[in-house]
Amino acid sequence: MTTTGEGIDQQAPVHPHSAMAADLPAATVRRLPEYLRALTALTDSGVDTVSSESLASATGVNSAMLRKDLSQLGATGMRGVGYNVGALAAYIAGVLGLTKDSRVAIIGLGHLGQALSRYPGFSERGFDIVGLFDADPGIIGRELDGLTVRDVAHLAGAVRDKGINIGVIATPETAAQHVADLLVHAGVTSILNFAPCVLAVPEGVVVRKVDLAVELQILSFHEHHKTLRRQETGTVK
Amino acid sequence: MTTTGEGIDQQAPVHPHSAMAADLPAATVRRLPEYLRALTALTDSGVDTVSSESLASATGVNSAMLRKDLSQLGATGMRGVGYNVGALAAYIAGVLGLTKDSRVAIIGLGHLGQALSRYPGFSERGFDIVGLFDADPGIIGRELDGLTVRDVAHLAGAVRDKGINIGVIATPETAAQHVADLLVHAGVTSILNFAPCVLAVPEGVVVRKVDLAVELQILSFHEHHKTLRRQETGTVK
DNA sequence: GTTTGTGAAATATTTCACAGCG
DNA sequence: CGCTGTGAAATATTTCACAAAC
Structure with a gap:
């Protein structure tokens, strides 16, 4: 170099x-x-x-x-x-690859999905959220920051029409694999998964997983270990 | 449980x-x-x-x-x-260290903090959210899932009274370090930081950081690189 | 003087491969 | 047999330390 x-x-x-x-x-x-x-x-x-x-x-x-x-x-x-x-x-x-904006779809608009759809850090750093999808009739049709939540049945069409290249899965664990399959089938090759499960995807598709509870558990480990160490030094020797 | x-x-x-x-x-x-x-x-x-x-x-x-x-x-x-x-x-x-539940405070109840406060995965895995704090008078007093959002000025007292041992920072970047200082001063030694910045804390305090936009940027890298590779194999040689 | 760029050393992590136990 | 437990090998990552460039 x-x-x-x-x-x-x-x-x-x-x-x-x-x-x-x-x-x-x-x-x-x-x-x-x-x-x-x-x-x-x-x-x-x-x-x-x-x-x-x-x-x-x-x-x-x-x-x-x-x-x-x-x-x-x-x-x-x-x-x-x-x-x-x-x-x-x-x-x-x-x-x-941030010189051109990426187009993101969020699937699953429970509390977490809604928070993600309004997270300012995404658009600030060049990620345009262009589609919101859910399967729950009680959520479909709701308006969030100028976007209407649509039925997940329309996902594949939207991927094509809007050039979506990143899918964010914020559904319950039970729906996550199904949604991943839909995304992959529609041609999306980058997935961010917030559901606490491992997704099976074909080669060439990149999945990154964020499990919020995992982070707390890692903190718990350190906390627990600090406590143990305190007990040792307090009593032994 | x-x-x-x-x-x-x-x-x-x-x-x-x-x-x-x-x-x-x-x-x-x-x-x-x-x-x-x-x-x-x-x-x-x-x-x-x-x-x-x-x-x-x-x-x-x-x-x-x-x-x-x-x-x-x-x-x-x-x-x-x-x-x-x-x-x-x-x-x-x-x-x-999950045999005893941990007690968690969330500071910053914008969209993300609210979503975290209702995230079922926390309580499911033994993390009790026992305190919600914000500095915005428009948010203080609001009720979320049985907890009232209190003024962040009451944070130290709540840490003592409720035995809070994990602090989750979901404030804007500008407030994050101040909140971290408050937590540390109150004796909290485990912090989960959702603000996109590095926190300075004394030794012995463990900070884990989750930056939602970072994950998208990593996906962007791979996406970009896949594109480049396609172009290469398509045109060269 | 300061600070980069980088071989070489030191660590850390992952994988291999197989002996040994149930 | 099948599957664990683990040394040894292979990779990956981080740190050291210093010559070269400004």
């Missing part, structure tokens, strides 16, 4: 070469959105250059790791100076 | 030795809630023995890894047979 500086310094290429993004480590990909968020905050406060040290501490990672991540992408800084905030942000956005 | 402690009266020690849980790899801890969920589903469908192979495929992991995870915990199966579903579930619940 020493060749082709791809100067971020002047005019950042907004479409980095696929070869670079191709085999990015999963751990690196997970951190990119975080870097981007910190860079956006820096832009907003008028900073235009940042060192790996300070960007790293703003995102809670080691500075060497940050530099290695960026160098994997093909992004470069200036020795003795740091990275250009705006150019680096644009570069990372390009790697993440 | 916890969903996890079913009919495992005599077998399996429900309070595994702290020494085992002490230095559990982070990757293992992340998977335990998933194992527990799958085991609970098996219990519900009346299965009482499971092989590492089938439990692994139900949770989307390699069977050798599952066996290694369990052996790290100190949980054992029977060669040629498999694992006892109920006993294993109880054992994992013990390691995660």
Whole structure:
């Protein structure tokens, strides 16, 4: 990666070469959105250059790791100076494919789905929610932020007509696999699953799962363990 | 009531030795809630023995890894047979500290906070939401599922009075650090943060962060990359 | 002087593969 | 036999530490 500086310094290429993004480590990909968020905050406060040290501490990672991540992408800084905030942000956005907005459908508009449909962070970061679907007649027809909840039977048509490329499943567990099948059949290859279950999908379809209770259970583990340690040090020795 | 402690009266020690849980790899801890969920589903469908192979495929992991995870915990199966579903579930619940319910406060009752306050998965898995707090006079006083939203000024008192040990931050980014400071000052050492920012907390306080937009951005990366690959194979060579 | 970019070392995690038990 | 438990190998990820660039 020493060749082709791809100067971020002047005019950042907004479409980095696929070869670079191709085999990015999963751990690196997970951190990119975080870097981007910190860079956006820096832009907003008028900073235009940042060192790996300070960007790293703003995102809670080691500075060497940050530099290695960026160098994997093909992004470069200036020795003795740091990275250009705006150019680096644009570069990372390009790697993440955020230069064109994604069109998102949310399926399941219970409390969680409704909250997601109004979550400002989605549109702020380039995700357009263009379809809401549910199977419950009591919810179908309801209006949420300018969108009408439609019967999930219309999902496939909407995927085609509106170019939906991400499906968010916020249904109960029992309906999740069925909805996933509908999405896959309609040609959607990216799914964000909030239902607490593992989805079976064909190869080529990417599923990411967020289980809110899992996070609490992990906290519980640490809490429990802290308690045990306190008891030990209090009584033993 | 916890969903996890079913009919495992005599077998399996429900309070595994702290020494085992002490230095559990982070990757293992992340998977335990998933194992527990799958085991609970098996219990519900009346299965009482499971092989590492089938439990692994139900949770989307390699069977050798599952066996290694369990052996790290100190949980054992029977060669040629498999694992006892109920006993294993109880054992994992013990390691995660789910044998006693945790008491949770949610701070910030916008759309997301309200959805979290009504999320059935929390109480189902042993997390009692016992306090709701906000700073907005338009929200304070509102009743949600039997709890009244109180002024965040009363947070510290409620932590003491109700034994709150987990704080969930669902405020806008701008308020998140302030709320974290309040929680820490009140003695809470476990925080789940939904605000898109890094929180500074003293050592000993565990923070887990869920950023809903980050997950979409990771999907966007894969989507973008799939597109690039299609273009390459379609045009080059 | 400062800060990047990166080999090399150190850790962590996953997978393989098979001995050994029920 | 089938399935667990686990060393050893293979990968993946993080950190160190320093030469090179500005």
